[in-house]
Amino acid sequence: MGVSPEASTDEIKKVYKKLARKYHPDVSKEADAQARFQEIGEAYDVLKDASKREEYDQYRAYVLSGGGAQTQFGGQFDFDDLINSIFGRSGMAQSGFRQDWRPASRHPITISLTEAFSGCQRQLSMSGPDGQAKKINVTIPAGISSGKELRLKGQSPGGGDLFLEIHVADDARFRLDNRDVYLELPVAPWEAALGAEIQVPTPGGVVNLKLKENSKPGQKLRLKGRGLPAYASAPAGDQYVVLNIVNPRISTEAEREAYRKLAMTFNYDPRVQAA
Numbered sequence: 001m002g003v004s005p006e007a008s009t010d011e012i013k014k015v016y017k018k019l020a021r022k023y024h025p026d027v028s029k030e031a032d033a034q035a036r037f038q039e040i041g042e043a044y045d046v047l048k049d050a051s052k053r054e055e056y057d058q059y060r061a062y063v064l065s066g067g068g069a070q071t072q073f074g075g076q077f078d079f080d081d082l083i084n085s086i087f088g089r090s091g092m093a094q095s096g097f098r099q100d101w102r103p104a105s106r107h108p109i110t111i112s113l114t115e116a117f118s119g120c121q122r123q124l125s126m127s128g129p130d131g132q133a134k135k136i137n138v139t140i141p142a143g144i145s146s147g148k149e150l151r152l153k154g155q156s157p158g159g160g161d162l163f164l165e166i167h168v169a170d171d172a173r174f175r176l177d178n179r180d181v182y183l184e185l186p187v188a189p190w191e192a193a194l195g196a197e198i199q200v201p202t203p204g205g206v207v208n209l210k211l212k213e214n215s216k217p218g219q220k221l222r223l224k225g226r227g228l229p230a231y232a233s234a235p236a237g238d239q240y241v242v243l244n245i246v247n248p249r250i251s252t253e254a255e256r257e258a259y260r261k262l263a264m265t266f267n268y269d270p271r272v273q274a275a
Helices: 009-023 033-047 048-064 079-088 115-120 189-195 254-264 271-275
Strands: 105-111 120-127 133-140 149-152 162-168 174-177 182-185 196-202 204-210 218-223 239-245
Touching: 009 033, 033 105, 033 162, 105 120, 105 133, 115 162, 115 174, 133 149, 133 162, 182 189, 182 196, 189 196, 189 239, 204 218
Parallel strands: 105 162, 182 239
Antiparallel strands: 120 133, 149 162, 174 182, 196 204, 218 239
């Protein structure tokens, strides 16, 4: 990851997020994006865990000092072996590395906002070391958000654990901000002026929303608990409805006359009011 051995947890997290965005297979145009994304994820999973990082630092210091250039089984030791041993091992013998560790692997998976809200089932097809396709059924829980991981024990094609990194795709209607959902809602001038009860879409279905009289453009209304559901230790988010007052187009003389009457009735200059 290019961080110094003395880097803090916050520094490591910051570098990881930057590199993960750069090499995420859904957005990166780099030829080796998938491999780099997996390597970065594996390195981060070691370095963010205090015990794994301590173990890594101990063996790293030992190797760099010249004491660990050879493994007990013969053959040159390298840091890929070290990371795999720490990250995907089934155990370590006191005298050296065990032979029964299985490498873990990482796999990005993209879901829709609706799937993140309600949870979903997915089937993955992954190739094992022997080239044979392996079908893996995955249950993605409701409320999961981008950047979260699911650990599938022993499901890696190599026999270790499989880590799924979740990415919630952009939605045509909703904008996701952390665990809160935002929706820009078109409103007719008379609905905003007189107040109205209107139907509002949410990721969980349509709900009724009451507008107060003299509602304003850009006004933000909160639907408590209508964001992403609670997940692990994260509480449920909210949905925020942002009002966008839309004027109807004139298509008949009667509609034009209605606007004239409105102008005469109110004698309203928005530029003076704004000042």
